[in-house]
Amino acid sequence: MSKIDFLVIESDAARAESVVAALQFLGYHPQRGEECLVAEESTHAWRAVYVGGVADAAEAERQFALLGAAAAQVPLLAAADSPWAARLGAAGSPFAQRMATIAFPLRYEALAEAMRGLYARLLGSRRGELRFVGESAPMARVNALIRQVAPFDSSVLVLGESGTGKEMVARTIHECSPRRDKPFVAINCGAIPAELLESELFGHEKGAFTGAISARKGRFELAEGGTLFLDEIGDMSLPMQVKLLRVLQERVFERVGGTRSQRCDVRIIAATHRNLEQAIAEGRFREDLYYRLSVFPLELPALRERLDDLPVLIDEFNQRLARRGLSCVRFGASALQALAGYPWPGNVRELSNLVERLAILYPQGEVRAADLPEKYRGQPQPEETRGAALLAMMDARAPAAAVAPAPAPAHDATLLPEGGIDLKDHLADIEVGLIRQALDATGGVVAHAAKLLRMQRTTLVEKLRKYGMQGSLAA
The missing domain is CATH 3.40.50.300 (P-loop containing nucleotide triphosphate hydrolases)
Structure with missing residues (x-):
């Protein structure tokens, strides 16, 4: 179920009902402040607030406090005749640059345009500032x-x-x-x-x-x-x-x-x-x-013509996800290298969708090449090629003579590239790749995977925590 994301503060029941209905039509998940006693992280992720009629100032203040830390950044929509409109929109108010007013009777077009304008202003940070992301x-x-x-x-x-x-x-x-x-x-x-x-x-x-x-x-x-x-x-x-x-x-x-x-x-x-x-x-x-x-x-x-912008675009999409209450996703060097080799037929929109998908799948861990959907992985990395030998040995029932030798890599992976290498990240990629192969071969049973990797079960569990791979376990 989607989190509640729009706080509605309105004493007039008829107006409140029309505002809630219009916001739902726009795709938001609003809640009237008088129906909300507490806003929790598990159920609420505030994106905006509406302020209309205020019959009881103390009660309205209580409802406004439900925003918590989000009050410092969310856009504010106010009824033009709200007693709070002048105060919130005053020159010295922190809401002045992220506030818009709407008139009643409420019209869908006016509400939609007000919200578009508010988010355009927020994404631009300051009026007149360029906000089209890219440094290439x-x-x-x-x-x-x-x-x-x-x-x-x-x-x-x-x-x-x-x-x-x-x-x-x-x-x-x-x-x-x-x-x-x-x-x-x-x-x-x-x-x-x-x-x-x-x-x-x-x-x-x-x-x-x-x-x-x-x-x-x-x-x-x-x-x-x-x-x-x-x-x-x-x-x-x-x-x-x-x-x-x-x-x-x-x-x-x-x-x-x-x-x-x-x-x-x-x-x-x-x-x-x-x-x-x-x-x-x-x-x-x-x-x-x-x-x-x-x-x-x-x-x-096209995105394939501006691949230098991949890191800054990913950072921008992470910021947008954070504003929606989602976790940010981190990409390892191997994952970025794989993404740079993908042709991106869907361009920036496809990248945005991929970042959101991975943020849901790996909310705490770092995404590496092996974690990407198959079509984004490109050519196998050197550690993946070497790991093929381990896969061949995973079937304990097969006699040793039946194990075919692993194909030789196309080049010597032990040679240092001209541009150098992040050794720590490279070795971590190798380790993650082999752990995943061991888990896949044993159906996610940690004890059996640990035997294949010649390590203690507790050591493997610690590595799974380190790399955020708990989702790889069968149960």
Whole structure:
């Protein structure tokens, strides 16, 4: 069961119910403060707090104290008419830079945008600071381009493979721009059916089509004064491309079913993983729209082209996991070497998922090459090759003559590499590899594995604790 992560302080029962329902819809696990007597690490991992009506100040203070140490870092969402809003948002308040307000009646779009803005601000640490992670030469170029284009309203076209962080680039540009105090609104043009995309972008009037029971704002209106991010623009249908081009040229649109023209003031950032020039040649994308969007093209490198950033990316993902209440994961030299040899078809998104997976599997120990999922291990390390001989001898029922000699390694693993080696880590990798093979061969029975390794059972148990390998035991 997921931990409770959002504290709701609200005296008005009806308001509290609507806030809890909206937060659940956004994927949070909220709890009303009046229903919470104690917050424990096993059940709570605070990510944010909402403060609304305060009927009893002493009771509200008790509820606020449930945050504990998290109060120093979590974002705060306050009702615009909350008696605490002015105090918490005052210039000298520690919450001033991580607080947003929402008005009632509560609207899902406003709540979602408020939370997006809060986390964007937190991830950026300080307003206007670059937060796109990477120290390699390709990322230095990307960050330099972001700094150059951010202050202007020029349209930006972000190109790159899936999972390279195109939306993160768009958010960084927005946060570094003069529009940072206005909304950042994102829409995935490929995830919405063509017949509904026009309504999503431009809104609709009541009765415009079946199911339109009330008027609704589109993304252009919601992003007024800010930035509109059009993700997967390459998947947009040709008829919709024509309508979008008109808006980009004239900065005027009408809601679906409406006749009143509305002017818009938004910055456009588009992104796609597709080759738009090829799509133009094949008649699937309008050339005039392409040139309207790509005033400032910005291409993101694939992760395999910036492998120097692996350590800093892992550190960034560990920080995000810590904010969610998960343990950080440590990678040994052999694991980092194996990851550097993997092609990363899923790019940074795949690395993020792997780090989270390993943080769950090895919350206390250090991850080595042998602990990685098989496809990430690459070529066997020298100690793994030598360990094949031990595997061949694991079957005690086989006669000695039946044991085949281990294949000779492709090179002498005892030679010191030109760049040197971390001997302690290298020997630990060898030890861990052989221990794992012994445990696998004996079904996880420590006593039998200790015999194969010619050591005392208590010694092996200590080594299992040292390397965080208790999970290798059968029972």
